[in-house]
Amino acid sequence: MDTVAELTLVRxxxxxxxxxxxxxHARGLTDHGLTGRDADIELSSLGWGQATRLGHWLAALPGHRRPQVVVCSPYVRARQTWSRAAETAAQSGADYPLAVVDHRLCDRLMGDLELLTPAMIAQRFPAEAARLAAEGEFSYQPPGGESFADIARRLAAVLADLNTQHxxxxxxxxxxxAVVVVMRHLIxxxxxxxxxxxxxxxxxxxxSITRYDGTAGGLTLVEFAATPHLEPGRDEHAVVGK
Known part of the structure; x- marks a missing residue:
């Protein structure tokens, strides 16, 4: 077999x-009050609860379905998601491996437009807002940032390494x-x-969970952006803040 047996992508x-x-956006503001780097943004209270529910879902998977390798984006919000999910699964007796951090799994790099909403871009960089509108979201490359074709190049290398090493x-x-949708483009x-x-x-x-089956020799989509663990009434007690 020259592919992974299963590839699961979680936002x-x-x-x-x-x-x-x-x-x-809802209030029509051109400032959101955030400072610092996008990579350092943490989970919200709801985000911690979602990660807990993800952990319960992982704990409920039968042994033959449990991931054997976990690879994580270096961004704080992604690492916090896995940390809480793995901790929750472990409390139910399902131990998962430590995550390997791969910097190529980072979010789309926005360069000069990092952490800016569309309204903020229109106000501060009107020429870039016009270029974005003309070129479209997937073709546009912000100053110092990435187009989706750029993301595809780094993720193609990730996918090749996964299939070789695992x-x-x-x-x-x-x-x-962005990683999830570009993986669909590649696969x-x-x-x-x-x-x-x-x-x-x-x-x-x-x-959300996007899953590919690789047991037939190629990766076949099984589910996309599924949220079974977030359905109303399921593990309501698990949604807790931090």
Whole structure:
């Protein structure tokens, strides 16, 4: 077998930036109050709860389905998600491996536009807002940042390494929505226009699960952006803040 046996992609739990961006948009603000680096943004209270629910889901997996290798984005919110999920699973008797951090699984690098909402970009960098509108989200490369083609280049190397180093094993990646959609581009050969249409109807929610089966020799999509662990009424007691 020259591929991983299973590849599961998990987006991190809700972050403080997710909350701040949504609030600024809802209130028509051009400042969200966040400072520092995107890589250092932590989980929100809800995000910790989502990670706990993810841990319960992991604990309930039968032994033959449990990931054997875990690789994580270096961003704080992703590492916190896995830490809480693994801790929760362990409390139920399901031990998971320590995550290996791979810097190539980082979120999209936005360069000069890091941590800026669309309204903030329009106010501070109107020429860039116009260029983004003209080129489209997937083709646009912010100053000092990445286009989705750039993300695809680094993730192609990640995918090749996983298939080489962990062939025949079940692998779990904890990363970002950009990583999930670009993996679909790489694995399934979908164009970015196709991906945009998919995401418009099925967003990559926080702690959502995207899974590929590799037992037939190639990676076949089993589920995309699924959130069985977040369904209303399931483990309500597990949603706790930190």
């Amino acid at each position: 991190h739990g809700q972050s403080l930036a997710n909350v701040a961006f949504a609030d600024a 062939a025949g094993r079940r692998v779990l990646l904890v990363a970002h929505d 399934e050969g979908l164009g970015f226009d196709e991906i945009a249409a998919i995401v418009a109807t099925t967003p990559v929610a926080n702690t």
